[in-house]
Amino acid sequence: MAVGIQLIFILFVFTKTASYRIVDTSDKGFTPGISIVVCAWDELENLRELLPMLLEQQYPDFEVIIVDDRSTDGTYDYLLEACQSNINLRHVHVEQTPAHITSKKYALTLGIRAAKKDVILVTDADCRPSSLGWVSTMVGQLSEDKDLVLGFSPYQRRSGLLNAFVRFETFYTALQYFSLALVRIPYMGVGRNLMYRRTLFLENKGFNGHLDVMGGDDDLFVNRVATAQNTAICLDPVSFVWSLPKTTWQTWYRQKRRHLSVGRHYLPRFRRILGLLALSQLFTWLLFVGLLITFVGLREWLWAGLTAGLFLIRLVALWIVYAAANRRLGRLINAWALPFYDGVLSLYHAWMGGLTVFSRKKLKWR
Numbered sequence: 522m523a524v525g526i527q528l529i530f531i532l533f534v535f536t537k538t539a540s541y542r543i544v545d546t547s548d549k550g551f552t553p554g555i556s557i558v559v560c561a562w563d564e565l566e567n568l569r570e571l572l573p574m575l576l577e578q579q580y581p582d583f584e585v586i587i588v589d590d591r592s593t594d595g596t597y598d599y600l601l602e603a604c605q606s607n608i609n610l611r612h613v614h615v616e617q618t619p620a621h622i623t624s625k626k627y628a629l630t631l632g633i634r635a636a637k638k639d640v641i642l643v644t645d646a647d648c649r650p651s652s653l654g655w656v657s658t659m660v661g662q663l664s665e666d667k668d669l670v671l672g673f674s675p676y677q678r679r680s681g682l683l684n685a686f687v688r689f690e691t692f693y694t695a696l697q698y699f700s701l702a703l704v705r706i707p708y709m710g711v712g713r714n715l716m717y718r719r720t721l722f723l724e725n726k727g728f729n730g731h732l733d734v735m736g737g738d739d740d741l742f743v744n745r746v747a748t749a750q751n752t753a754i755c756l757d758p759v760s761f762v763w764s765l766p767k768t769t770w771q772t773w774y775r776q777k778r779r780h781l782s783v784g785r786h787y788l789p790r791f792r793r794i795l796g797l798l799a800l801s802q803l804f805t806w807l808l809f810v811g812l813l814i815t816f817v818g819l820r821e822w823l824w825a826g827l828t829a830g831l832f833l834i835r836l837v838a839l840w841i842v843y844a845a846a847n848r849r850l851g852r853l854i855n856a857w858a859l860p861f862y863d864g865v866l867s868l869y870h871a872w873m874g875g876l877t878v879f880s881r882k883k884l885k886w887r
């Protein structure tokens with residue numbers, strides 16, 4: 522049964538991303554006003570690199586809003602000076618965060634409320650748009666019936682095992698949320714590259730309902746407001762926003778704990794789908810290893826062969842589909858290593874899932 526569930530996801534869901542075809546929207550003629558909103562806490566050096574990339578975007582009507590969340594590294598003075606020489610740049614300063622709302626959500630809410638344009642495009646200070654066509658390409662997926670565009674934000678390639686796994690986990694997460702959106706079950710997006718109409722945010726009372734949840738300014742918001750009708754995706758490499766990856770296991774672990782803890786607040790139907798996917802993958806590996814060892818030990822060669830055969834069918838299907846999706850998502854990972862990554866991912870799900878369920882340690886944003 523576990524293999525069957527996996528094959529359903531691989532062949533009928535993940536193939537949607539693997540076979541996705543980019544549609545040229547350059548002559549669409551639709552140019553709504555865009556407010557790019559970035560929250561920053563002690564991100565002076567990142568802002569020095571990011572701001573020119575934002576302000577030079579090739580789009581006719583946009584503004585950049587930097588929300589300075591109580592920075593102490595000189596960000597405030599830098600933004601004051603930058604705003605004087607850039608009419609498209611605005612600065613919102615946060616002096617204090619209310620006790621009932623997490624700092625990121627409060628800062629982002631202030632930025633969105635201060636926005637003068639109709640469409641919000643959010644990213645983070647440690648992100649870098651892949652091109653000056655980022656805004657226009659994301660806008661190309663908006664239409665009269667689309668209020669939300671899910672973008673892609675891969676992590677930059679670095680040496681080492683941690684970076685390799687971070688890139689694979691990012692690839693796999695994107696494969697899930699893009700593919701499910703393409704089969705009309707949108708459930709999440711990432712705040713490093715996410716676009717939505719300002720009215721969608723305001724009419725749904727922003728982050729109301731999960732104001733005190735650590736994280737979720739992106740995936741919980743999308744989880745609550747996205748529908749099969751109002752959501753589009755953007756997989757054009759021109760629209761990719763590259764992020765700086767964590768460089769130590771400790772900082773990565775804290776980040777993943779925070780991300781995974783948000784999952785328990787997803788709507789029940791999405792928790793069931795994602796739980797079914799993760800458990801079927803884990804049991805596929807556990808049953809394969811356990812049954813193969815058992816049948817070989819008992820010299821039941823026929824059953825051992827059937828066990829290995831079923832596992833190989835799933836593995837070959839996964840290899841082909843994931844490799845195609847990897848090409849669509851910018852070749853984040855080495856395709857030859859996909860079986861290894863798949864096995865490690867099953868262990869990762871078991872480990873992190875257990876920690877998320879049983880740990881009572883309070884998570885912190887900073």
